[in-house]
Amino acid sequence: MSRIAYVNGRYVPHREAAVHVEDRGYQFADAVYEVVHVHDGRFVDEEPHLDRLERSLREIRIPMPMPRAALQRVLREVVRRNRIAEGIVYFQISRGVARRDHAFPTRPVPPALVVTAKRLKPFPTRIEGWKATAITHPDQRWARCDIKTVGLLPNVLARQAAVERGATEAIMIAPDGTVTEGASTTVWIVDAEGRLRTRDLGGNILPGCTRQVLMGLMREEGIAFLEGPFTEAELRSAREAFITSASSFVKPILAIDGVLVGDGTPGPVTRRLFEIFARHVGGMRNVPRAA
Known part of the structure; x- marks a missing residue:
């Protein structure tokens, strides 16, 4: 057909x-x-x-x-x-x-x-096998990344750099040394102190829909998280890292620039959020609204 x-x-x-x-x-x-x-x-x-x-x-x-x-x-x-x-x-x-x-x-x-x-391949039912690696890459995009425009050349170049290094995603680093987002994903970490974190919204990142929905689900489950800048150094010292998007869902990042994140396996926070989001997709109840 x-x-x-x-x-x-x-x-x-x-x-x-x-x-x-x-x-x-x-x-x-x-x-x-x-x-x-x-x-x-x-x-x-x-x-x-x-x-x-x-x-x-x-x-x-x-x-x-x-x-x-x-x-x-x-x-x-x-x-x-x-x-x-x-x-x-x-x-x-x-x-x-x-x-x-x-x-x-x-x-x-x-x-x-x-x-x-x-x-596409069916939605993953288990986190095993649903994993990725990433590289870091300079964020060279325009100042209104909050608009989902088709002007994606910097994202294309970042993703190609990842592919050429055998990675799944490129995590972009702003000139001030903070993490913004992936080439087509939202980036999350569980930092060295065990805090779940992602970048706050502004003109420099896209307001991810999966990000929004996952936050609503976490509020329902009583899972604490922080929105705010975090540095490349905090990314590299993180216990866990994962990405979210409409096609990545909740996907663990097991290595960054060839260095393992934590012990190189999906961590407990990532596993729990994967399961929560998988239930959401399977049940498709009302979408939680972001505050």
Whole structure:
């Protein structure tokens, strides 16, 4: 069965899907995107992703191409046509097609919407085998990383550096020596004192939806955590480290730059959070809201 994509009002074979050469997403990265995990045919944490999509669009002054309910119908139709039981649905909205000029089009143009979907391996049921390593890498991104823009060249270069060194993820280090996030993930540590920590929100990191949901689940379970900067040195001395994202879920980091984290196995905090999030995905009850 050939894959199906949605492009500006039409469902088309994936191999024929195309946008105009003067689409501003193509020429300027003047676009935002989201990725939602599909598990057992259900959308995981869909509402936080749509909330973040709308926020990103507001920040760069692009209107929604259609009401949220209509967009949800399109997403489900793409998943249905591709017969996705386990996978992801990707959706991207650009400012639209206009004569190439850095400033916004003087005459409003319709936003452009593209939706694709693909299969992934099933959600992991056990943490054994669900593990990763990481490298550290300078954070060379722009100052508004809180907007989920398609302008991901620094992230691409960081991830490629990780791949070339046999690692799964690149953990980015800001010029002041603090950890920001991974190339496409939120970074967490259990520090040398046993405190669970992740970076606080600001323009320099993406407000991860899995991060938000996991925090809500931890509050329900009475698990304490800290939001705030931590240094590269604290990362290297951590007892545990893990990453979160829509496709990483809760994934242990067992080594950084070739040096084991702790004893090189998933630690007790990471194990517990993996189990909590796995139950959430399996049960898909109401999504906890971040405070």
